[in-house]
Amino acid sequence: MDVKYDVIIIGAGIGGLSAGIYLQCKNPELKTIILEQHSIPGGYVSGFKRKGFYFDAGAEGIMGMEESGSIRKSLMDLGFDHEFIRIDPLDVYYHDDKIFALYNSYEKLIEEVEKNYPDQKEGFQSFLEACKTIVKKTKEGKKLPEYTEMSMIKFLDKYGLNDSIKDCFNLFCFWYGATPDELSAYYLAHIIDGVVQGGVFYPKEGMQAFSDKMADFYAAHGGTISYNTKVQKIIVEEGKVKGVILDNGTILNANWVISNADLKRTVFDCVGKEHFSKDYWEAIQRLKQSTTGIILFLGVDMDLSKYPSHFQIGQGLDVVERVRNNEFQLNKLAVRIPANIDPSLKNKEGYSIVAFIFAPYNWKNYWQAGPNKERTSEYKQYKEEIANKMIALIETVIPGLSKHVVVKELGTPLTFERYTLTTEGAWFGPFTFQKLPNFKTPIGNLFLAGSNVSGSGVPPAIRSGLNTAKYVLEKMDR
Numbered sequence: 001m002d003v004k005y006d007v008i009i010i011g012a013g014i015g016g017l018s019a020g021i022y023l024q025c026k027n028p029e030l031k032t033i034i035l036e037q038h039s040i041p042g043g044y045v046s047g048f049k050r051k052g053f054y055f056d057a058g059a060e061g062i063m064g065m066e067e068s069g070s071i072r073k074s075l076m077d078l079g080f081d082h083e084f085i086r087i088d089p090l091d092v093y094y095h096d097d098k099i100f101a102l103y104n105s106y107e108k109l110i111e112e113v114e115k116n117y118p119d120q121k122e123g124f125q126s127f128l129e130a131c132k133t134i135v136k137k138t139k140e141g142k143k144l145p146e147y148t149e150m151s152m153i154k155f156l157d158k159y160g161l162n163d164s165i166k167d168c169f170n171l172f173c174f175w176y177g178a179t180p181d182e183l184s185a186y187y188l189a190h191i192i193d194g195v196v197q198g199g200v201f202y203p204k205e206g207m208q209a210f211s212d213k214m215a216d217f218y219a220a221h222g223g224t225i226s227y228n229t230k231v232q233k234i235i236v237e238e239g240k241v242k243g244v245i246l247d248n249g250t251i252l253n254a255n256w257v258i259s260n261a262d263l264k265r266t267v268f269d270c271v272g273k274e275h276f277s278k279d280y281w282e283a284i285q286r287l288k289q290s291t292t293g294i295i296l297f298l299g300v301d302m303d304l305s306k307y308p309s310h311f312q313i314g315q316g317l318d319v320v321e322r323v324r325n326n327e328f329q330l331n332k333l334a335v336r337i338p339a340n341i342d343p344s345l346k347n348k349e350g351y352s353i354v355a356f357i358f359a360p361y362n363w364k365n366y367w368q369a370g371p372n373k374e375r376t377s378e379y380k381q382y383k384e385e386i387a388n389k390m391i392a393l394i395e396t397v398i399p400g401l402s403k404h405v406v407v408k409e410l411g412t413p414l415t416f417e418r419y420t421l422t423t424e425g426a427w428f429g430p431f432t433f434q435k436l437p438n439f440k441t442p443i444g445n446l447f448l449a450g451s452n453v454s455g456s457g458v459p460p461a462i463r464s465g466l467n468t469a470k471y472v473l474e475k476m477d478r
């Protein structure tokens, strides 16, 4: 039977789900389908269970999810909502003998600096005042080239802040896989303001629950999701997309296609560069991928309720730079204990821990995998060694941890590549701070959504999915 859809969406990442929800909510008569190669929705907003322990597989906090936040409101306007818990403090830093909490309040931040680094208080206060001024002037419509052109690190240096404080604010560079030279003073001021005024949130029952709910909502509004369904080709004839070919050879026809799948794979593997101008495909080819990394998933039979839900061990302003130079060091680690934000995630056996750090994609010749990325015994041995080193580092904060491990798994850059089909296993799609493509491709009825066009982060991916769908709907109506 010749099946024809109004819209095919490739990928049930948060960008694809948002596009689907928008289309079906605005026009329930539409026949849309989301094709997802994995067995679950969410892409990098997902999680999994092992022996009853729940683990988030990617994102660990989402901005803009306060009830007045623009992203949450946009979803609520469509009738979708989910319960969110504010993460406060946003992160806690274990720096040698000091413990510094990155609270979501200007006053509490100043108190933390006064407690840990009293000689820094004055400079820090001036720094926060400067951040507030940047935000205020932006709201007044002023252009601020002195801050858009100043790097975050120069901005922090201007106020004489020490390396430990700089390391805490480096968190915001990590959100983009950027170096402290690449994030601007302007960006930093707006992120700090966003965190203090709005906050960063964790979905009740974990990231997978949020994506599952979005997928269910889409289906309840008449959309279809097909899992374990990989798009092999996007069919283009006479400059127009006709539909897609699945990896089992099935052809699905559509009037419009939105790709939430990896940008380079969409352009080069699914469509084929012959369907684009040389200028277009060369620009896509030149795009740098964002950073990838490793994640350790631990299930432990011990009580971790006294630890912060989000903390960082060690310092590392140069982590991203080193990774770009193909170096991999375990001198810094971000650790998350989700049950300490949402107690419903506590397993009767104990607690889940997720710990991660950036790492190069092609370290040790692609992690000593075989020519077709087969997992060799050397690959497995590296994983074991790295996991044990990470546990040893976490033990500097949680003594005795290694004796309580019930589940131990390590995801490498190759794991991310396999589960999301993202080029180089990049955590945030193409690197944010470069000219990303428009969501409209040169092929009139083929569009892009998600971090392909929005850069890093869940909120921009949601916004992009909604905007792309809105445009497609408007074009359809014309």
Ligand SMILES: Cc1cc2nc3c(=O)[nH]c(=O)nc-3n(C[C@H](O)[C@H](O)[C@H](O)COP(=O)(O)OP(=O)(O)OC[C@H]3O[C@@H](n4cnc5c(N)ncnc54)[C@H](O)[C@@H]3O)c2cc1C
Pocket: 010, 011, 012, 013, 014, 015, 016, 035, 036, 037, 038, 041, 042, 043, 044, 045, 057, 058, 059, 060, 061, 062, 063, 229, 230, 231, 232, 260, 261, 262, 295, 356, 419, 420, 421, 422, 426, 427, 428, 429, 449, 450, 451, 452, 455, 456, 457, 458, 459, 461
């Ligand atoms: C470890 C980690 C931590 C992060 N932390 C945060 C955080 O705390 N806060 C935050 O805001 N952001 C965070 N991010 C980034 C954020 O998760 C992503 O930017 C965002 O989720 C991207 O969403 P997306 O929909 O654009 O793409 P993706 O999540 O990559 O989804 C793409 C989907 O397309 C599917 N797909 C690919 N190819 C095909 C095909 N050929 N056929 C069918 N389906 C296909 C994939 O399986 C996937 O489901 C983190 C990311 C990682 C990896």
